[in-house]
Amino acid sequence: MGSFLLAWREARRAKGRFGLLTGAVTVLVFLVVFQQAVLDGLVTEFVGAIRNQSADVLVYGEDARLNLQGSVVPPVAPEQVAAVEGVARAEPLGVAAVTVEAGGELEDATLFGHVLDGPGAPVEIEEGRRPERDGEAVASASAADDGFGVGDVVVVQPGGERIEIVGTARETSFSVTPTLFASYATYEAVLLSVNPDAPAVVPSAGAVEVEDGADPSAVAERITAEVEGVEAATRDRAADEAPGVQSVSQSLSIVLLLTYVVVTIVTGFFFLILTVQKQPTLTLLRAVGAPARSLVAALGMQVLLVVGGGFVLGAALAALVLRVASVGIEAGVAPAALVTTAAAVLLLAALACLGAARRITRLDPAWATLPGATPR
Amino acid sequence: MPALVMEGVRKVYRSGSEEVVALDHADLVVGDDEMVTLLGPSGSGKTTLLSIAGGLLTPTEGRVVVGDQVVSDLDPRQLTAFRQRQVGFVFQSVNLVPFLTARENLTVVGELAGRPRRETGEQADRLLEELGLSHRAGNLATELSGGERQRVAIGRALMNDPKLVLVDEPTSALDTKMGEAVMELLRNEITGRGIAAVVVTHDTRMTHYTDRTVEIVDGRLQA
Ligand SMILES: Nc1ncnc2c1ncn2[C@@H]1O[C@H](COP(=O)(O)OP(=O)(O)OP(=O)(O)O)[C@@H](O)[C@H]1O
Ligand SMILES: [Mg+2]
Numbered sequence: 001m002g003s004f005l006l007a008w009r010e011a012r013r014a015k016g017r018f019g020l021l022t023g024a025v026t027v028l029v030f031l032v033v034f035q036q037a038v039l040d041g042l043v044t045e046f047v048g049a050i051r052n053q054s055a056d057v058l059v060y061g062e063d064a065r066l067n068l069q070g071s072v073v074p075p076v077a078p079e080q081v082a083a084v085e086g087v088a089r090a091e092p093l094g095v096a097a098v099t100v101e102a103g104g105e106l107e108d109a110t111l112f113g114h115v116l117d118g119p120g121a122p123v124e125i126e127e128g129r130r131p132e133r134d135g136e137a138v139a140s141a142s143a144a145d146d147g148f149g150v151g152d153v154v155v156v157q158p159g160g161e162r163i164e165i166v167g168t169a170r171e172t173s174f175s176v177t178p179t180l181f182a183s184y185a186t187y188e189a190v191l192l193s194v195n196p197d198a199p200a201v202v203p204s205a206g207a208v209e210v211e212d213g214a215d216p217s218a219v220a221e222r223i224t225a226e227v228e229g230v231e232a233a234t235r236d237r238a239a240d241e242a243p244g245v246q247s248v249s250q251s252l253s254i255v256l257l258l259t260y261v262v263v264t265i266v267t268g269f270f271f272l273i274l275t276v277q278k279q280p281t282l283t284l285l286r287a288v289g290a291p292a293r294s295l296v297a298a299l300g301m302q303v304l305l306v307v308g309g310g311f312v313l314g315a316a317l318a319a320l321v322l323r324v325a326s327v328g329i330e331a332g333v334a335p336a337a338l339v340t341t342a343a344a345v346l347l348l349a350a351l352a353c354l355g356a357a358r359r360i361t362r363l364d365p366a367w368a369t370l371p372g373a374t375p376r
Numbered sequence: 377m378p379a380l381v382m383e384g385v386r387k388v389y390r391s392g393s394e395e396v397v398a399l400d401h402a403d404l405v406v407g408d409d410e411m412v413t414l415l416g417p418s419g420s421g422k423t424t425l426l427s428i429a430g431g432l433l434t435p436t437e438g439r440v441v442v443g444d445q446v447v448s449d450l451d452p453r454q455l456t457a458f459r460q461r462q463v464g465f466v467f468q469s470v471n472l473v474p475f476l477t478a479r480e481n482l483t484v485v486g487e488l489a490g491r492p493r494r495e496t497g498e499q500a501d502r503l504l505e506e507l508g509l510s511h512r513a514g515n516l517a518t519e520l521s522g523g524e525r526q527r528v529a530i531g532r533a534l535m536n537d538p539k540l541v542l543v544d545e546p547t548s549a550l551d552t553k554m555g556e557a558v559m560e561l562l563r564n565e566i567t568g569r570g571i572a573a574v575v576v577t578h579d580t581r582m583t584h585y586t587d588r589t590v591e592i593v594d595g596r597l598q599a
Contacts, residue, residue: 002487006476013475013516280470285485287432287467288532289460291453294488365459366432369423369544373470 003297011302018306021270025310025345026317028263032256032341033318037333039252046248047239049112049140049174053181055093055119056216058238059206062229066241068095069110069175071204073230078206080227086214087223091118092203094187097177098194100154100163103147109154110174111137113187120207122181128167134185141168143178154180159193161186175244208232263345267307268352271299275356280373282360287368292361299356307349311342377443379540379572380406380429385438387424387595398424400595402438408539411566411573413583416592422576423468423544425592429574430463430542431455443539460489464533464541468548468576471529472517478528479504479513482535496535503531507561523554530562534571541566541573547582559585 011018044051050058050068059081064071073092081090094113099106114120116131126141128150139148147154152165163180172179182190188201210219216234223232239245275282282295319333367375387399398421406412416422427433428440431447432455440447442462450458459465472481479500486496504513507527512520520528526546533541546562547555559575563585566573575586583589591598 001493002484002490005487006484009480010475281473281475284467284470284473285488286456287459288465288485289456289458289536290485290488291456291460365456366427368465368467368470369427369432371469373467 003294004301006294007298007301007305010298011305017270017274018302021267022306022310022313024266025263025307026313028259028266029311029314029341029345030317030321031259031314032263032345033315033333033338034321035252035256035259036337036341037318037322039249039256040334040337041332042248042252043239043245044171045173045176046245047174047242048171049110049122049179049181050235050239050242052123052169052172053112053114053119053207053235054121054123054209055207055235056210057087057208057220057223057232057234058093059090059208059223059227059230059232061205062231064231065243066231066233066238067243068204069097071095073203073206074228075202077227077230078203081206081208081223081230081232084219084223084226086210086219087208088211088214089119089209091115091120091207092184093120093205093207094184094191094201095174095204096187096191097175098180098190099157100180101157102143102152102154102178105147106157107143107146107154108177109143109148110177110179111156111187111190112174112179112181113184113190114181114207116183118207119209120181122169122172124169125167126170128165131166131182131186134183134189135163136166137163137180137182137186138167138169139165139181140172140174140179141170142173144168146178148178148180156190156194159190159196161190161193163190206230206232260344260348264348264352267303267349268355271303271353271356272359275299275359279359279363283363283365283367283373286363286365292363295360296357299353299360300350303349303353304346307346311345315341377408378405378441379408379410379443380404380574381439381441382425382429383439385425385428385435385440387421387428387433388436398595399428399435402595402597404590404597406540406572406574408572409567409570410588411563411575411586413586413589414574414576414592415578415580415583415589417578420592421595422578422592424595426542426544426574426576429540430465431458460485461536462539464536464538464571466526466529466533466541466543466546468544471532472520472525474518475516477514477516478509478520478524478531481517481528482531485532486535499535500531503534506565507531522550523558526550526558527561530558530565534565538571541571543573543575545576545578547577547579552581555579555582 060071061073078090078092096111098111100109191201210216220232382404385402389396428435482500483496504510
């Protein structure tokens with residue numbers, strides 16, 4: 001309580017410098033939260049369809065290097081995969097880049113064909129319903145206004161195959177295109193209509209549901225080891241290591257990391273300089289009987305005040321800007337990411353202030369008797 | 377029981393290979409209601425003696441007792457508690473926290489030590505009143521004059537109801553008139569409360585405010 005009073009009174013009477021630091025933390029937290037939301041939004045644009053579909057494990061062709069569009073699995077693969085220990089169900093998954101006429105315009109889209117009641121379908125439907133027959137699809141919600149809304153019909157070019165949209169699902173874009181989740185037979189029909197000379201349509205991948213309690217990554221490893229010509233990956237790995245995603249997240253992660261480093265350095269230096277400037281005062285307080293730990297506690301409270309205040313302001317600002325300004329992609333502040341960011345910022349600030357805390361604990365109260373309360 | 381007993385106290389400062397004997401064979405007894413002047417030239421060891429009596433420095437040799445507490449036996453943590461509860465300090469240079477008001481400067485240590493706020497607040501108001509500072513209670517330390525600061529420092533030294541008050545050169549930064557006023561005030565605050573005081577000065581004109589004068593030269597107390 002005494003520590004808090006001391007911390008608060010000082011901050012209140014040095015509004016300028018504490019306000020400045022709070023402002024700096026606000027800006028940095030804004031950058032972190034904003035960048036994270038944009039990064040997350042971008043990644044969702046690339047692999048939302050993988051993240052938010054129901055297969056626990058995806059099985060790729062051996063040479064595909066986790067690129068769904070470049071993957072082909074042997075038609076017998078799903079059966080062989082189904083025999084692997086821990087697999088509850090394995091079904092074919094078709095993925096194709098298509099051009100469709102939607103809302104009167106030609107658009108690129110990605111068609112996912114999955115067994116209707118099997119793995120590979122969107123986990124959650126936002127509006128409408130799931131497809132019940134061939135020729136129906138769930139589309140990614142972000143394209144709903146571009147002719148991919150419930151009730152719209154898109155026409156695949158060339159070939160003229162019609163697909164009716166009966167539902168939408170959030171955050172299911174793929175390779176920055178809208179997606180259509182339809183039956184596997186629809187996928188086969190579309191491919192044949194686009195390219196009537198194709199000898200046969202083969203699955204792009206296998207969609208696997210693991211048994212209750214089975215560890216998806218262990219199951220994926222077994223599939224890769226036991227089935228000829230395939231590489232299996234859990235849903236998370238499939239999303240994180242998909243082409244494009246890694247380079248995007250790596251470059252933004254570096255910027256993010258730098259911002260964290262700047263937060264740490266700025267708060268660390270601020271409180272170190274403040275502590276050095278206050279040394280005569282702190283020495284005096286130690287000399288008249290204030291325990292070092294209550295002075296360190298006062299420092300801690302100021303760190304919490306400034307960093308906590310800056311965090312709340314920065315996060316609020318980021319949420320506001322993401323809402324008001326259109327950044328061209330679906331990007332919002334995710335509460336879970338916010339909690340992690342808050343913990344990281346506070347932890348880093350606390351670490352950064354260890355230097356200042358050490359200075360406090362190392363003050364010699366006897367210096368209070370010296371001129372200027374500073375050691376000679 | 378005497379307020380302060382120092383027996384055979386010696387203090388040697390070491391800086392590198394050099395040794396400075398700042399205090400040698402110091403024996404001093406201060407009665408429980410006694411006010412003593414410690415008079416000596418610059419560098420004679422006055423501040424060193426005061427620091428040892430107040431638990432800011434540990435003696436190289438000898439025994440120091442304040443009230444019933446053997447100070448020379450305490451570890452740093454116990455010394456902090458000792459300074460917080462048993463002694464009052466008025467320092468030579470920095471005495472006040474600049475970003476606190478006069479009143480807050482009196483209450484701050486009690487608050488940090490977890491004393492009830494009502495209690496410290498009432499005591500601070502009483503002391504400020506006695507020191508003629510009630511009207512300045514809400515002013516920041518930086519807004520006070522030199523004499524006012526010295527008076528606030530005296531108030532701060534009395535906040536923990538100490539047995540012993542240690543005052544280092546209270547008048548050196550003040551003109552003669554102001555210095556006399558501060559000594560007068562110190563005398564009034566201390567006598568009759570059962571508080572002992574050691575007041576350091578090198579100004580012989582200030583010695584008549586106290587009961588007794590002890591001289592120190594080159595680290596040795598003169599009889
Ligand atoms: N920390 C220290 N390290 C080394 N020598 C010191 C230290 N503190 C004091 N001294 C030396 O010890 C001697 C006594 O110093 P002290 O500060 O006690 O004198 P003083 O009587 O208070 O002087 P002044 O009137 O100038 O305040 C001096 O020679 C001083 O230089
Ligand atoms: Mg001195």
